[in-house]
Amino acid sequence: MTSAQPGARVLLVDDNEASADMLRRRLERRGFVVIAARDGRSGVAAAEQEQPDLVLMDLSLPEIDGWQATRLLKANPATSHIPVVALTAHAFLTDRQRSLEAGCDEFETKPVNFDALLAKIHAILIRRAQHV
Amino acid sequence: LNPHPPALADVLEQVPLIGTTAGDFARPVTPVRVDASSDAARQAFAADRSLYAIPVLDQSGRPAGLLNRFKFLEHLSTRFGHALSTNRTAGHYMESSPLVVDEATPIDRLAALLANDDHHLFDGFIVTRDGRYLGVGTGAALMRALDARLLERTRSLELEISERRRTESELVVAKAAAEAASIAKSTFLANMSHELRTPLNAIIGYSEMLLEDVQPDGPASGAADLERIVRAGRHLLALITGILDLSKVEAGRMELDVETFDLASVMRGTIETSRPLALARGNSLSVEGLEHVGNVTSDRTKVQQVLLNLLSNACKFTEQGTVTLRARTERVSGCEWAVIEVADTGVGMTPEQCGRVFQEFIQADPTTTRRYGGTGLGLAISQRLCHLMRGTLTVESELGRGSVFTVRLPVMLGEAGESAGATDRVRATDALPSVEATRPAPAADAPSRRPTVLVVDDDAAALDLLSRTLEKAGFATVTAASAEEGLDLARAVRPDALISDVLLPGMTGWNLLQAFKAEPSLQEIPVVVLSVIENRRRSLALGAVEHLTKPVVSDLLVTLLKVATSSTRGADEPARAPSPPRVRVAS
Numbered sequence: 001m002t003s004a005q006p007g008a009r010v011l012l013v014d015d016n017e018a019s020a021d022m023l024r025r026r027l028e029r030r031g032f033v034v035i036a037a038r039d040g041r042s043g044v045a046a047a048e049q050e051q052p053d054l055v056l057m058d059l060s061l062p063e064i065d066g067w068q069a070t071r072l073l074k075a076n077p078a079t080s081h082i083p084v085v086a087l088t089a090h091a092f093l094t095d096r097q098r099s100l101e102a103g104c105d106e107f108e109t110k111p112v113n114f115d116a117l118l119a120k121i122h123a124i125l126i127r128r129a130q131h132v
Numbered sequence: 133l134n135p136h137p138p139a140l141a142d143v144l145e146q147v148p149l150i151g152t153t154a155g156d157f158a159r160p161v162t163p164v165r166v167d168a169s170s171d172a173a174r175q176a177f178a179a180d181r182s183l184y185a186i187p188v189l190d191q192s193g194r195p196a197g198l199l200n201r202f203k204f205l206e207h208l209s210t211r212f213g214h215a216l217s218t219n220r221t222a223g224h225y226m227e228s229s230p231l232v233v234d235e236a237t238p239i240d241r242l243a244a245l246l247a248n249d250d251h252h253l254f255d256g257f258i259v260t261r262d263g264r265y266l267g268v269g270t271g272a273a274l275m276r277a278l279d280a281r282l283l284e285r286t287r288s289l290e291l292e293i294s295e296r297r298r299t300e301s302e303l304v305v306a307k308a309a310a311e312a313a314s315i316a317k318s319t320f321l322a323n324m325s326h327e328l329r330t331p332l333n334a335i336i337g338y339s340e341m342l343l344e345d346v347q348p349d350g351p352a353s354g355a356a357d358l359e360r361i362v363r364a365g366r367h368l369l370a371l372i373t374g375i376l377d378l379s380k381v382e383a384g385r386m387e388l389d390v391e392t393f394d395l396a397s398v399m400r401g402t403i404e405t406s407r408p409l410a411l412a413r414g415n416s417l418s419v420e421g422l423e424h425v426g427n428v429t430s431d432r433t434k435v436q437q438v439l440l441n442l443l444s445n446a447c448k449f450t451e452q453g454t455v456t457l458r459a460r461t462e463r464v465s466g467c468e469w470a471v472i473e474v475a476d477t478g479v480g481m482t483p484e485q486c487g488r489v490f491q492e493f494i495q496a497d498p499t500t501t502r503r504y505g506g507t508g509l510g511l512a513i514s515q516r517l518c519h520l521m522r523g524t525l526t527v528e529s530e531l532g533r534g535s536v537f538t539v540r541l542p543v544m545l546g547e548a549g550e551s552a553g554a555t556d557r558v559r560a561t562d563a564l565p566s567v568e569a570t571r572p573a574p575a576a577d578a579p580s581r582r583p584t585v586l587v588v589d590d591d592a593a594a595l596d597l598l599s600r601t602l603e604k605a606g607f608a609t610v611t612a613a614s615a616e617e618g619l620d621l622a623r624a625v626r627p628d629a630l631i632s633d634v635l636l637p638g639m640t641g642w643n644l645l646q647a648f649k650a651e652p653s654l655q656e657i658p659v660v661v662l663s664v665i666e667n668r669r670r671s672l673a674l675g676a677v678e679h680l681t682k683p684v685v686s687d688l689l690v691t692l693l694k695v696a697t698s699s700t701r702g703a704d705e706p707a708r709a710p711s712p713p714r715v716r717v718a719s
Contacts, residue, residue, distance in 0.1 A: 018334035026341055060326065089329035091373075092322055110333035111369055114340060119695045123678065126688040130681065 008125055009033045011052035013043035013069065015061050019110065023056070026114060040064035044072050047079045053125060059088040059099060067102040074103035083124045087112065154242045155235030157274060158259035158267030163187040166196045166223040173199050174208065174217050185256030185268045188226040195258045195265055197226030231257040235266055243278060246271055321376055328372050336365040360408065367405060370437060388520065390545050391656045392429045395470055396422040398436050399457055406443040414452040421459040428470055429652055430545045434517045438525070441510040442474040442537045450478030450534070461543065468543040475536040481529040489527060490515045521545060583697035584608040586627035588618035588644065590636050598631065605690040615639035619647055622654055628697040634663035642674055649675045658696035660689070
């Protein structure tokens with residue numbers, strides 16, 4: 001398995017403790033720097049302050065949900081360029097459509113297929129690097 | 133709630149109508165003889181002011197005429213009229229051709245007769261029974277009756293209208309309730325799916341993480357146990373999806389994900405998964421006839437789910453016995469069928485229990501749930517899935533001897549007239565096909581084979597660079613300079629993945645992609661499109677796994693290809709570094 005670009009910074013917005021902890025540790029093992037937020041509002045704030053390379057966004061979140069948080073991120077010029085990957089246990093086809101409509105760039109379901117998620121993250125980061 | 137309001141005729145039938153026949157108007161007025169003195173009639177009219185007509189009968193008692201009150205009194209009021217009345221007979225004054233009707237004459241007919249040219253509505257009429265005098269009636273009474281009847285009809289119509297309005301509003305309420313129930317059910321299913329997937333995410337994720345830490349070959353490493361947790365977690369995930377699918381089957385919205393796969397390897401996989409359950413009850417598991425079955429074009433996940441359900445069912449109801457998974461093929465009316473039996477030596481069932489066993493939430497015996505556990509959904513789901521795949525699931529059993537469940541599936545689902553393949557796949561995987569959904573079927577000799585990538589590009593330098601990069605990363609490559617050549621090569625080599633440029637001489641890369649998706653033997657092969665053209669949407673819509681813009685970053689491409697070419701079986705096992713592959717480059 002290939003490793004991440006060194007030090008790529010990922011903002012993980014997830015209110016589920018086990019899920020957030022597990023994903024943070026697995027991503028850190030692959031060389032990512034993980035910034036964690038536990039609700040939609042602090043996720044949006046963290047994205048603006050920390051300027052991560054990518055956001056992994058759970059959708060059912062307290063304060064404001066992931067769909068709304070994504071809309072805010074995409075509407076704000078300071079954060080609109082940051083790719084957002086919806087990462088959710090909402091696994092229906094309509095959930096995928098809804099999250100893409102909200103502005104998410106990609107959609108992955110929980111339970112996470114970690115290799116597929118990594119491939120997606122790589123694809124996004126590399127595509128972005130090409131355009132910058 | 134009565135969805136069928138009564139017809140108007142039925143309502144009228146039930147309303148008691150006043151005066152439906154002439155008989156109802158017959159007032160038994162004492163008649164006078166035609167030759168009797170008219171003075172008797174004068175006295176009768178004087179005595180009863182409500183009397184309007186007196187019948188006059190002939191010698192044989194038949195109606196001869198009618199004395200109408202007003203006409204008779206008119207005669208009496210003439211000069212000497214009163215005095216003359218005592219000398220003249222009733223026959224002298226009577227109307228000699230009154231309306232005479234039988235008592236059974238319907239009211240409508242009676243009204244029509246009274247209103248015609250020969251009679252006047254205010255004249256009376258004589259009612260007879262079998263030709264003999266019965267009584268007299270008057271137009272006024274008839275009018276009152278008709279009026280009352282009209283009133284009744286109006287009332288019953290109003291009743292019917294309000295009944296219909298009530299039914300209609302009840303239907304509106306019922307429809308709203310049904311819609312609300314349907315929404316509530318969908319919401320419940322979505323919530324349940326979410327709530328089950330969330331903890332499962334932690335279970336699978338943590339155990340995969342632990343698996344990365346342990347030495348796979350260490351004696352007491354626990355790697356095998358962790359693998360079981362991961363496998364069970366994934367199985368549970370598949371079941372959750374399956375139950376949701378069952379509700380989709382009911383709603384007629386179930387989609388088939390048709391691919392060509394090796395049935396024997398699916399059977400082996402299900403046997404492995406079921407082994408712990410078999411061992412727990414001291415059962416031995418055996419598999420027979422794998423050599424008789426080859427590739428099958430059907431829905432792999434659903435076949436797997438059916439077999440797992442049947443095996444788990446067999447293991448559950450058998451103790452210290454044998455569970456056998458048996459395969460063969462049959463040719464019936466020109467169609468080839470894969471026949472898979474799951475036979476056990478367990479408790480068995482009575483014929484009556486066999487008849488019920490595929491119903492939802494019903495197990496062979498009410499005490500079963502207590503004793504053996506389970507949801508009672510497994511066999512119902514399995515049978516529906518088999519039907520969906522144009523197949524059948526049947527059972528034969530003998531109490532105390534064991535049961536044999538038999539699955540029959542068409543070897544080529546497409547042959548059954550099903551629109552299998554590309555269209556289903558596009559629908560099932562949405563506009564953004566995930567890597568997961570487009571995994572290829574593993575080849576029969578998967579463990580020893582290295583993934584082969586077919587590279588199609590008309591630029592020789594690019595072709596060379598790409599194939600060298602891929603070989604270095606552990607793939608075997610075959611190359612073609614045109615789409616046509618690539619298609620021929622693909623049919624011959626059956627690569628594990630295709631990388632194609634879009635701009636090619638003749639057929640474009642997109643044409644090639646479409647050709648792949650249209651051909652059953654190639655449609656499962658993941659395709660990555662490379663191009664200087666930015667048209668990711670089109671590539672993905674046509675079924676590509678990914679669209680990359682040139683110049684391609686090799687790291688990304690390699691990662692993508694590794695994910696895309698790892699088989700489903702591979703994904704059930706922990707990720708391990710691929711061993712160096714054999715390089716095959718066709719010039």
